[in-house]
Amino acid sequence: MQERAKATRRSLLEAAAQLFAEQGYSATSVNDISARSGRTSGAVYFHYTCKEGIAVAVVEDRFATWSQLTTPYEDETVPPLERLVALSYDIAHALTQDTVTRAGARLWAERTTIKATLPDPFALWTAAATRLLAQARLAGHLNEHIRPARTARALVRAFFGLCILTEALDGTTVLDDRLTDWWHLTLPSLRREAARENLPASR
Amino acid sequence: MQERAKATRRSLLEAAAQLFAEQGYSATSVNDISARSGRTSGAVYFHYTCKEGIAVAVVEDRFATWSQLTTPYEDETVPPLERLVALSYDIAHALTQDTVTRAGARLWAERTTIKATLPDPFALWTAAATRLLAQARLAGHLNEHIRPARTARALVRAFFGLCILTEALDGTTVLDDRLTDWWHLTLPSLRREAARENLPASR
Numbered sequence: 001m002q003e004r005a006k007a008t009r010r011s012l013l014e015a016a017a018q019l020f021a022e023q024g025y026s027a028t029s030v031n032d033i034s035a036r037s038g039r040t041s042g043a044v045y046f047h048y049t050c051k052e053g054i055a056v057a058v059v060e061d062r063f064a065t066w067s068q069l070t071t072p073y074e075d076e077t078v079p080p081l082e083r084l085v086a087l088s089y090d091i092a093h094a095l096t097q098d099t100v101t102r103a104g105a106r107l108w109a110e111r112t113t114i115k116a117t118l119p120d121p122f123a124l125w126t127a128a129a130t131r132l133l134a135q136a137r138l139a140g141h142l143n144e145h146i147r148p149a150r151t152a153r154a155l156v157r158a159f160f161g162l163c164i165l166t167e168a169l170d171g172t173t174v175l176d177d178r179l180t181d182w183w184h185l186t187l188p189s190l191r192r193e194a195a196r197e198n199l200p201a202s203r
Numbered sequence: 204m205q206e207r208a209k210a211t212r213r214s215l216l217e218a219a220a221q222l223f224a225e226q227g228y229s230a231t232s233v234n235d236i237s238a239r240s241g242r243t244s245g246a247v248y249f250h251y252t253c254k255e256g257i258a259v260a261v262v263e264d265r266f267a268t269w270s271q272l273t274t275p276y277e278d279e280t281v282p283p284l285e286r287l288v289a290l291s292y293d294i295a296h297a298l299t300q301d302t303v304t305r306a307g308a309r310l311w312a313e314r315t316t317i318k319a320t321l322p323d324p325f326a327l328w329t330a331a332a333t334r335l336l337a338q339a340r341l342a343g344h345l346n347e348h349i350r351p352a353r354t355a356r357a358l359v360r361a362f363f364g365l366c367i368l369t370e371a372l373d374g375t376t377v378l379d380d381r382l383t384d385w386w387h388l389t390l391p392s393l394r395r396e397a398a399r400e401n402l403p404a405s406r
Binding site for chain 2: 024109112120122145150151153154155157158159160161162163164165166169170178181182184185186188189190
């Protein structure tokens, strides 16, 4: 794709994400996206075919792939459980602060009203958490009763529920504190006895 | 209220709950509720004034109050942490099997599209969990690092997130297993060291 076409596509995606995050999918029209982006409706249809197409693109861009969050997760000099915890804070921050991620989460919550199949973000997150737990086991850091795949499923679902409910009920400013409370409840069970002394300090 | 009026009111509430649980708030009309209940639209407006009124009544009836779930929670012969765990399974079952509870949860998720203030179920649940944790502390069963109010908030949010995401992603049949996985991750941190040996068996 030419640079100019890429820039147009990106500006449409960012404008749509702002609107989806602010007012939801059904209240947002292609005309709204055109007005917010300063591009024509024709540009929207050229790049994304329909409103459903742009919703799928928004979810894929960040929420379902964490395209910008892989760095701390890849660094093998950091112990795997520390990477898991660090990644959770990065995801929580993206969910509260990054418009495209926020829009993706809102669209996923509204998925029954969207006539398109949105990518499932949780399969990818669960696979990443499973891998980190398996690495922790290899490194001898994991409680021997923990089965990585089952535990990753429970962790991802509880973590994401904690984030969206905390934001809905208590606002975004307390999310770091709540996440720290939750890790203090959860991390001791993940760790091998000998490794349990070093709970992370509150962040 | 006369018995007959009470029966009418109840049948309207049950019919509305079925429809809200199946197809959501915005897709359900007062005419649909009338047709499902076999009563007139006039009866709906007489008993509930408007569609918003019946939504509030559905949320209040079960989801926000747990009116039928207080029994295991009140029994003081059972240790408080066991009551907390038992209550969580009862709530999970209601969320998957009881139509009025399911409707309440769906309406709460759709609250931004409803022009009425729905009762907040989480304040009541968090207060109940706080009380059970405080009772566990008095009984000497609670890890001394646990602060009941903060911990109750994190528990309720993670628990409810686990339930709704598990249902959305994996279906209701696995919810008991996922909840057991989650308690195995969480309960050891709640318990005093000496009391940690007796994890509950899978249910």
